[in-house]
Amino acid sequence: xxxxxxxxxxxxxxxxxxxxxxxxxxxxxxxxxxxxxxxxxxxxxxxxxxxxxxxxxxxxxxxxxxxxxxxxxxxxxxxxxxxxxxxxxxxxxxxxxxxxxxxxxxxxxxxxxxxxxxxxxxxxxxxxxxxxxxxxxxxxxxxxxxxxxxxxxxxxxxxxxxxxxxxxxxxxxxxxxxxxxxxxxxxxxxxx
Amino acid sequence: xxxxxxxxxxxxxxxxxxxxxxxxxxxxxxxxxxxxxxxxxxxxxxxxxxxxxxxxxxxxxxxxxxxxxxxxxxxxxxxxxxxxxxxxxxxxxxxxxxxxxxxxxxxxxxxxxxxxxxxxxxxxxxxxxxxxxxxxxxxxxxxxxxxxxxxxxxxxxxxxxxxxxxxxxxxxxxxxxxxxxxxxxxxxxxxx
DNA sequence: GTCTATATTTCGATAGAC
DNA sequence: GTCTATCGAAATATAGAC
Numbered sequence: 001x002x003x004x005x006x007x008x009x010x011x012x013x014x015x016x017x018x019x020x021x022x023x024x025x026x027x028x029x030x031x032x033x034x035x036x037x038x039x040x041x042x043x044x045x046x047x048x049x050x051x052x053x054x055x056x057x058x059x060x061x062x063x064x065x066x067x068x069x070x071x072x073x074x075x076x077x078x079x080x081x082x083x084x085x086x087x088x089x090x091x092x093x094x095x096x097x098x099x100x101x102x103x104x105x106x107x108x109x110x111x112x113x114x115x116x117x118x119x120x121x122x123x124x125x126x127x128x129x130x131x132x133x134x135x136x137x138x139x140x141x142x143x144x145x146x147x148x149x150x151x152x153x154x155x156x157x158x159x160x161x162x163x164x165x166x167x168x169x170x171x172x173x174x175x176x177x178x179x180x181x182x183x184x185x186x187x188x189x190x191x192x
Numbered sequence: 193x194x195x196x197x198x199x200x201x202x203x204x205x206x207x208x209x210x211x212x213x214x215x216x217x218x219x220x221x222x223x224x225x226x227x228x229x230x231x232x233x234x235x236x237x238x239x240x241x242x243x244x245x246x247x248x249x250x251x252x253x254x255x256x257x258x259x260x261x262x263x264x265x266x267x268x269x270x271x272x273x274x275x276x277x278x279x280x281x282x283x284x285x286x287x288x289x290x291x292x293x294x295x296x297x298x299x300x301x302x303x304x305x306x307x308x309x310x311x312x313x314x315x316x317x318x319x320x321x322x323x324x325x326x327x328x329x330x331x332x333x334x335x336x337x338x339x340x341x342x343x344x345x346x347x348x349x350x351x352x353x354x355x356x357x358x359x360x361x362x363x364x365x366x367x368x369x370x371x372x373x374x375x376x377x378x379x380x381x382x383x384x
Numbered sequence: 385g386t387c388t389a390t391a392t393t394t395c396g397a398t399a400g401a402c
Numbered sequence: 403g404t405c406t407a408t409c410g411a412a413a414t415a416t417a418g419a420c
Contacts, residue, residue, distance in 0.1 A: 012385085027306070028306025028307060028309075029306070030220070030221075030222030030223065031222065031307075033414085034414070034415090035412095035413080043387085044386065045414090045415095046386075046387070046388080046415085046416085046417095047385065049414095049415070050385055050386075054414080054415080055413090055414070055415090111305040111309075112306055113302060113303040113304075113305075113356075114221070114303045114304055115222075115223075117220075117303075118219065118223055132356075136357055136361055139357055139362075140361040146362055146365045146369065146373075147373045149361070149362060150354065150358055150362065150365075150370065150374065151380075153354040153357040154350035154351065154374065156353075156354075156357070157349055157350050157351075157353025157356070157357065158346035158349050158381070159349075160349070160353060161345075161350070161352060161353045162342065162346035162348075162349040162350070164349070165324070165327065165328055165331055165345040165348070165349065166331075166342055166345050169328055169331050169332040169341065170331075172338060173338045173342075177339070178342065181338075181339045181342045182342065182346065184339075185343050185346045185381050188380045188381050188383065189350070204403085225394080225395060225396085226396070226397090227395080227396095235405085236405060236406080237396090238397085238399095239403065242404075247395090
């Protein structure tokens with residue numbers, strides 16, 4: 001049936017993305033070759049081009065995963081709504097809940113910022129709003145005092161980047177404790 | 193005189209590093225070619241090899257700059273001293289003071305984490321202790337409660353990463369205000 | 385959908401003159 | 403210290419068979 005073929009293709013596509021995600025995090029986007037991705041999947045490099053038009057396209061798809069993670073549900077991207085500190089906290093709390101299941105994706109972004117931005121420059125018509133770009137736009141709202149905007153930036157960067165450190169050294173903590181403490185930290189920064 | 197030749201060489205070396213720093217931040221380490229660096233300096237690619245043994249060597253020198261920035265003065269790297277939250281705050285406060293004059297260097301690290309780590313893997317004998325590695329070691333001290341270590345990680349990541357956002361959108365703030373507010377945020381996270 | 389083989393390009397690095 | 407010229411390696415991407 002057509003249905004089966006479609007799902008099989010989709011499955012392979014997702015498998016490629018999973019492998020690419022692991023390698024991009026471990027070695028970095030630029031130092032990971034398509035040959036390596038293909039080898040780990042058990043087929044040849046050329047086969048990747050049946051599923052993705054280019055290497056950038058693979059990163060773009062992973063970008064999309066992260067984008068979905070941040071901007072779906074949770075009331076984002078705030079269709080026209082003006083940002084407030086309260087909304088910011090709500091958004092970050094929602095995001096923190098998703099962290100344990102999506103560490104790799106966040107690590108990808110943290111460790112390959114330059115590659116993501118180059119992608120954005122090149123394919124600006126497809127990447128309509130980069131992650132950082134949308135958050136920056138929210139932080140540019142002049143109706144919020146500068147000092148509060150600094151706090152909002154620190155809070156966001158703290159949970160994104162703090163994860164890289166905590167991943168290895170805090171294995172003793174459960175996900176629930178981690179999530180809970182990240183929220184407390186965010187609330188402390190934003191004085192809620 | 194020999195003195196003059198030496199200083200001239202040193203000056204060129206530093207100029208190369210300055211240009212490389214700008215390009216590595218803007219385009220990313222991997223997507224910046226030696227040809228571009230040389231072109232911007234007004235001489236040929238091969239000339240770079242008189243001053244640096246390899247492209248990695250240039251990044252290594254910039255790594256050294258960052259290393260100096262973080263671990264000189266300020267009582268680091270804590271020769272054997274056990275880390276405490278109080279010491280952590282002191283260290284971060286000292287670091288925050290240096291931020292305005294060294295934004296590019298921090299941005300380099302934030303935007304090219306993967307490249308830095310690859311460097312570390314390859315030249316482990318020369319990069320005796322990577323930035324993140326030393327900080328991670330401090331955060332692994334089991335005598336500090338897990339929750340407090342999360343806070344310490346968030347505080348550090350917050351000031352490193354928050355800078356990337358604040359750079360563009362908070363041009364209205366003076367460096368003094370920025371430094372002051374970053375310190376307040378750090379203190380809030382660490383409940384000092 | 386996956387393969388082999390190859391085209392094309394770009395880059396890091398070296399050799400040797402000046 | 404800087405140049406021109408070139409090497410060699412690796413990577414992305416394509417062509418065409420199966």
